[in-house]
Amino acid sequence: MSEYHEPEEKLTEEAMEYHRIIKSVMEELEAVDWYNQRAAATNDPDIKAIVEHNRDEEIEHACMGLEWLRRNYPVWDEMLRTFLFTSAKITEVEEEGESEAEGETAVKAPASSQSLGLGNMRGGE
Structure with missing residues (x-):
């Protein structure tokens, strides 16, 4: 099953790239949420530090995707x-x-x- 809502053969390369970055940002934000929940739930300070670090890396990745969107779409x-x-x-x-x-x-x-x-x-x- 296709990940697109429209038939792939009807989509331009630009539309597929747009979809690709949107999906990437969504996945990064989902990872941010997961790591944030793990940090909130753990009682182990080392685990908390690790998952908070991971969360912040995912925020960086999401921001990179948003910046690509900003640069490419008015x-x-x-x-x-x-x-x-x-x-x-x-x-x-x-x-x-x-x-x-x-x-x-x-x-x-x-x-x-x-x-x-x-x-x-x-x-x-």
């Missing part, structure tokens, strides 16, 4: 730039972005910034 780039590294409530970030486009300001690190998203620490705008 909507991913737009959405990640909208929602990541903001200080507003997550459910309100989109509305703030729309307000920003209309001339209002929101606390958000510039997408190209190496800032930690702390905003201007000097007290000015």
